[in-house]
Amino acid sequence: MVKNRKIVSLLQEYLSIFPAVGLLGPRQVGKTTLVKPLDFEKESLYLDLEKASDRAKLMDPELFLKTHAEKTVILDEIQLMPELFSELRSLIDERRVPGRYIILGSASPDLIRKSADSLAGRIGYLELTPFFLDEVEQDEDEKLWIRGGFPLSFLAKSERESQLWRQNFIKTYLERDLAQIGLSTDPRLVERFWRMLAHAQGGIWNGESFARALGVTRPTVNRYLEYLEGSFMIRVLRPFHQNIKKRLVKSPKVYIRDTGLLHSLIGIDSMVQLQNRIEIGSSWEGFVIEQIIASKGEEYGYFFYRTHQGAECDLLLVKNGEVQRAIEIKNTLSPKLTKGLRISMEDTGAREGFVICRIEGQFPISENVLAIGLKEFLSE
Known part of the structure; x- marks a missing residue:
């Protein structure tokens, strides 16, 4: 069982303040499921920009959106039509009232930059994470650790069903989602890179070593890292060096954010297997870090x-x-x-x-x- 998502009250607060609210997070984390049932102060309109029929409605976005000016318009998978940001800016400036638009996105490295340029001062951003400990029942912490927090993985009826969902998520992400967010490259190379990161969970980033192992340039692996971070697959944890006089390690550490995906990438199917693998320590470390950041947020x-x-x-x-x-x-x-x-x-x-x-x-x-x-x- 899963309790109410903790972000709901904060999302409703943002909708009472900002003309546009961006709810970002990885694919299949539950953004649409969270937003569609909300009780809005006014009528809502949902558009899925993966559907050709909904994209066709926005051939003339100014005309269409002005027709529905009194509604809360939900634009799902906004990264597929980033040109909408400039239209939203103009419409917001003409009539600046809170809760006009909700933007859902799986994010890309340049998604935030584009929207920040267009909607600065007009939008508030929130990140929807996979489930974390405060959102599941008290006896399900081990289940959350091994399966991860993606809803369809965590809520699966069996371990086998959870494993299959995660394997197919990884395949779809590599073959389709990466290209949609702007990384056009060989999916097999990115898969090798992702699995290498998983086996080095929590290690100090050494781009030169990854580049040599993959037979590509260092700028290429840095670009892979950027896209995986921008789509919420990995956590790049920066070193602290403020006012410290000692010689410090200044390269970041890298973690696979969801431990369910981590375990699938390194071939672990159960807690029994995890307990007999050397990676259990780094898995626990990454799990704890994500739980703390998800719980404490921007504090x-x-x-x-x-x-x-x-x-x-x-x-x-x-x-x-x-x-x-x-x-x-x-x-x-x-x-x-x-x-x-x-x-x-x-x-x-x-x-x-x-x-x-x-x-x-x-x-x-x-x-x-x-x-x-x-x-x-x-x-x-």
Whole structure:
């Protein structure tokens, strides 16, 4: 079972403020399912820009949209008709009232740039993530970890059905979706790249190594990375280096955002298999990071910390330039304070330290450092 999506109240607030609201997220994450049943203050009109019949209605977008000026118009898969942004800008400027347009998009690296140029000051953006822990039942955290949070994977009737959905999602994304968002290249190369990223989950990005392994140039693999990040498939976690005098690692770390897709990409079908694979630690690390970011949202900036001397912290939560929390993530039931976390806290001036591990509850392991379960951290 799944509880109500946490983003609904924020979406309704945005609709009461902005003339246009952009709800972005990966394919099949549930954007349309979330928006269509909402109770709007006025009548709504839904257009799916993947359908030729709906695109035909917008051959003269100004005329069509003015005809429906009193409605909330929902434009789904907006990246297929980015030229609409300039029309929306003109219509909003003529009649600036909140909740006129809802833009749904699977995003591309230039989607935000195009819309930001056209609708700056007129649109508020929200990201719809796959399900996260606050949105599922209390006994389903392990299921969420192994299957991931895409609705049709998480809610599948069996593990086999979930596996098949994820395998077909990966195939469709590579063969169709990437081209639709602007990356025209050999899908087999991108698949190899994606699987390599999965096997290197949480590793420091080295574009030169990936380029050599794939037999392509470094700008090419950087472009692949950009498109995978822009379509919400991967998380590029930046290093923290503000006011630090030590020699630091300055390349980002890369994670497959959804652990269900991660497990399919590296050939893991069940929790039993995951428990016998060396990748379990990096899988848990990526899962925890995504749960924290999905839950805390824009409250913090998110970084990692690593020095060339070996001090490392998996996640820093930063607000107003100050490190509020330093987090180490361990797949263990017996957490300990590591030297790396202690040094990282001293270097960054972190106010609190946490070791998030596979326990329930919390207990202190040092001054200002708690060992804590993921659920407790999210609700704390």
